[in-house]
Amino acid sequence: xxxxxxxxxxxIRAAELYYEENKTQxxxxxxxxxxxxxxxxxxAQAKQRxxxxxxxxxxxxxxxxxxxxxxxxxGLSDAIVVSTAGVxxxxxxxxxxxxxxxxYLTALRPVPRTLGVSWGRTLFEISQHLRNGWATGVNVVxxxxxxxxxxxxxxxxATAVGIAQKGGGSATLLPSPAILERLETKEAIEAxxxxxxxxxxxxxxxxxxxxxxxxxxxxxxxxxxxxxxADVDLLxxxxxxxxxxxxxxxxxxxxxxxxxxxxxxxxxLDELRGAPLAIAVMSGPAKHxxxxxxxxxxxxxxxxxxxxxxxxxxxx
Amino acid sequence: xxxxxxxxxxxIRAAELYYEENKTQxxxxxxxxxxxxxxxxxxAQAKQRxxxxxxxxxxxxxxxxxxxxxxxxxGLSDAIVVSTAGVxxxxxxxxxxxxxxxxYLTALRPVPRTLGVSWGRTLFEISQHLRNGWATGVNVVxxxxxxxxxxxxxxxxATAVGIAQKGGGSATLLPSPAILERLETKEAIEAxxxxxxxxxxxxxxxxxxxxxxxxxxxxxxxxxxxxxxADVDLLxxxxxxxxxxxxxxxxxxxxxxxxxxxxxxxxxLDELRGAPLAIAVMSGPAKHxxxxxxxxxxxxxxxxxxxxxxxxxxxx
DNA sequence: GGCAATGCTGCTCATATGAGCAGAGGGCAC
DNA sequence: GTGCCCTCTGCTCATATGAGCAGCATTGCC
Numbered sequence: 001x002x003x004x005x006x007x008x009x010x011x012i013r014a015a016e017l018y019y020e021e022n023k024t025q026x027x028x029x030x031x032x033x034x035x036x037x038x039x040x041x042x043x044a045q046a047k048q049r050x051x052x053x054x055x056x057x058x059x060x061x062x063x064x065x066x067x068x069x070x071x072x073x074x075g076l077s078d079a080i081v082v083s084t085a086g087v088x089x090x091x092x093x094x095x096x097x098x099x100x101x102x103x104y105l106t107a108l109r110p111v112p113r114t115l116g117v118s119w120g121r122t123l124f125e126i127s128q129h130l131r132n133g134w135a136t137g138v139n140v141v142x143x144x145x146x147x148x149x150x151x152x153x154x155x156x157x158a159t160a161v162g163i164a165q166k167g168g169g170s171a172t173l174l175p176s177p178a179i180l181e182r183l184e185t186k187e188a189i190e191a192x193x194x195x196x197x198x199x200x201x202x203x204x205x206x207x208x209x210x211x212x213x214x215x216x217x218x219x220x221x222x223x224x225x226x227x228x229x230a231d232v233d234l235l236x237x238x239x240x241x242x243x244x245x246x247x248x249x250x251x252x253x254x255x256x257x258x259x260x261x262x263x264x265x266x267x268x269l270d271e272l273r274g275a276p277l278a279i280a281v282m283s284g285p286a287k288h289x290x291x292x293x294x295x296x297x298x299x300x301x302x303x304x305x306x307x308x309x310x311x312x313x314x315x316x
Numbered sequence: 317x318x319x320x321x322x323x324x325x326x327x328i329r330a331a332e333l334y335y336e337e338n339k340t341q342x343x344x345x346x347x348x349x350x351x352x353x354x355x356x357x358x359x360a361q362a363k364q365r366x367x368x369x370x371x372x373x374x375x376x377x378x379x380x381x382x383x384x385x386x387x388x389x390x391g392l393s394d395a396i397v398v399s400t401a402g403v404x405x406x407x408x409x410x411x412x413x414x415x416x417x418x419x420y421l422t423a424l425r426p427v428p429r430t431l432g433v434s435w436g437r438t439l440f441e442i443s444q445h446l447r448n449g450w451a452t453g454v455n456v457v458x459x460x461x462x463x464x465x466x467x468x469x470x471x472x473x474a475t476a477v478g479i480a481q482k483g484g485g486s487a488t489l490l491p492s493p494a495i496l497e498r499l500e501t502k503e504a505i506e507a508x509x510x511x512x513x514x515x516x517x518x519x520x521x522x523x524x525x526x527x528x529x530x531x532x533x534x535x536x537x538x539x540x541x542x543x544x545x546a547d548v549d550l551l552x553x554x555x556x557x558x559x560x561x562x563x564x565x566x567x568x569x570x571x572x573x574x575x576x577x578x579x580x581x582x583x584x585l586d587e588l589r590g591a592p593l594a595i596a597v598m599s600g601p602a603k604h605x606x607x608x609x610x611x612x613x614x615x616x617x618x619x620x621x622x623x624x625x626x627x628x629x630x631x632x
Numbered sequence: 633g634g635c636a637a638t639g640c641t642g643c644t645c646a647t648a649t650g651a652g653c654a655g656a657g658g659g660c661a662c
Numbered sequence: 663g664t665g666c667c668c669t670c671t672g673c674t675c676a677t678a679t680g681a682g683c684a685g686c687a688t689t690g691c692c
Contacts, residue, residue, distance in 0.1 A: 060325055065336050341648075342647095357671095
């Protein structure tokens with residue numbers, strides 16, 4: 001048995017006594033016939049070699065070292081990474097991330113007077129997780145079209161209104177479909193005084209909160225009837241990895257289909273990129289690719305995500 | 317938000333800073349606007365409530381608190397429980413357990429002059445994991461019949477010889493099948509001078525090392541041809557949970573089929589129960605039931621097993 | 633074989649942590 | 663409203679731990 005192998009084994013024995021039996025390093029020294037300094041060094045070695053794993057098991061637990069890496073390596077101004085330790089279902093992951101986003105909004109200073117929001121499953125969850133009185137006087141404005149055509153009518157409106165009401169402000173909805181069939185219709189809608197006013201207000205928001213959709217058949221755009229399954233397949237063929245405020249991007253963050261984009265109502269991606277505070281919330285394996293595109297192309301300044309997605313952004 | 321909920325959240329934030337960021341409790345106090353004593357209490361609370369999980373990730377890692385519980389709650393004189401943290405395959409679990417058994421034997425004091433061993437997959441693994449010179453002058457004697465009829469001829473012999481050679485002693489093999497078809501044959505074999513001598517030697521061994529088999533089709537007795545699949549099914553019907561030294565027992569440790577038992581060559585279970593040092597080595601979910609029977613009926617004084625099996629013995 | 637370089641050991645001293653306690657504050661019964 | 667009780671707070675002091683360092687052993691090199 002080599003010397004470093006003996007030391008490795010000793011460090012495991014020491015770690016067992018230290019972490020599982022709550023013995024002092026001195027006591028361990030007596031038990032293993034070592035000085036307490038040697039024990040301390042063995043323990044440090046065990047930690048450093050990665051034999052000791054410390055996990056915080058709690059739905060609200062975050063992974064600060066990963067957050068730091070995201071800030072440093074991906075140039076984000078802030079990052080919130082929820083732990084996946086003890087997560088049993090995809091729903092739970094979604095809940096944790098939404099809760100973290102709600103927490104982040106609540107703690108945000110200075111409180112934005114106007115908050116631009118997108119809509120979708122994630123945003124709806126966030127609105128549900130915000131507490132009454134999370135802010136006082138935060139007005140909310142929709143930043144992309146979202147009158148649902150098919151199912152779940154009103155989720156988009158309920159999201160914005162919910163965030164606004166709980167934040168002691170009012171919501172301004174964008175009364176337009178997300179994507180129009182004809183360019184002329186889209187231009188006509190945007191020319192409408194009310195719609196133009198809402199978009200103007202959206203441009204002036206102090207902060208944006210949005211999610212991104214994966215480019216697959218589960219997309220809310222398919223569910224809402226704006227796009228067909230075939231449309232999505234075509235977009236994927238063209239390199240789409242997902243959508244942000246209804247606009248489909250490739251892995252570099254470029255618009256995949258300019259013609260489609262021109263028929264999409266709401267803030268443009270460049271307007272979003274110019275924002276001083278843009279909070280993207282994304283979780284789950286399906287969002288890995290689009291999350292990478294969002295972060296790489298500077299669509300967000302703050303990212304709220306889960307551990308696995310974060311690690312994908314760093315090492316994947 | 318209730319007060320204890322705030323405290324819970326604070327304790328998680330504190331734990332993140334303490335365990336992930338290596339900050340001192342004082343620094344955490346400054347960051348969270350708390351006194352360092354409050355931080356200390358929050359951390360203690362987080363630990364006590366089970367929010368902090370510390371695992372030792374190493375093939376040789378053991379679970380000392382579980383070992384203690386096994387000694388105290390199941391009346392074992394000693395217990396070795398290997399950690400399942402980071403185990404990816406059933407083979408790895410088997411390896412870890414065999415390694416732990418080899419380690420235990422090596423460290424055993426006083427060194428037994430004669431060691432009685434059974435045979436099988438587990439015992440073979442243990443013999444493989446023992447180092448040359450693990451002892452000086454340990455003689456090994458087989459305690460149950462084991463001339464393989466079908467495949468892998470000689471594993472039983474290789475096991476005993478391997479343990480003996482590496483321990484600087486010699487092996488005495490029991491030259492008999494495990495189970496005979498007729499009672500008369502069994503009695504004739506036991507009457508043989510050589511066989512009788514080996515069994516006498518086995519009875520005088522200072523320590524025994526054995527495993528147990530599950531009562532299912534993967535049994536070594538099926539593999540070796542002593543029992544048919546139908547035989548095993550019948551035994552299970554009669555309540556068998558597994559076998560020890562070839563003798564099938566129910567969950568109370570009683571012989572399931574006395575006629576079959578009478579045709580089985582080797583130490584009886586009562587002789588094993590009388591031993592001052594009987595080391596049982598069992599791992600894997602398939603062995604849970606038989607492990608329980610072995611421990612409950614006092615067949616072993618020392619148990620080497622894995623974490624999941626140990627927890628089954630304690631809480632299952 | 634001599635010598636330098638490297639790493640390891642056991643120390644001193646500074647710091648971090650936990651135990652235990654006095655007092656403040658807040659809730660509750662009367 | 664008053665007094666009691668219980669809990670929680672911030673302290674003192676004892677203990678445990680980590681940083682840094684001088685001396686010693688071991689290794690490798692010539």
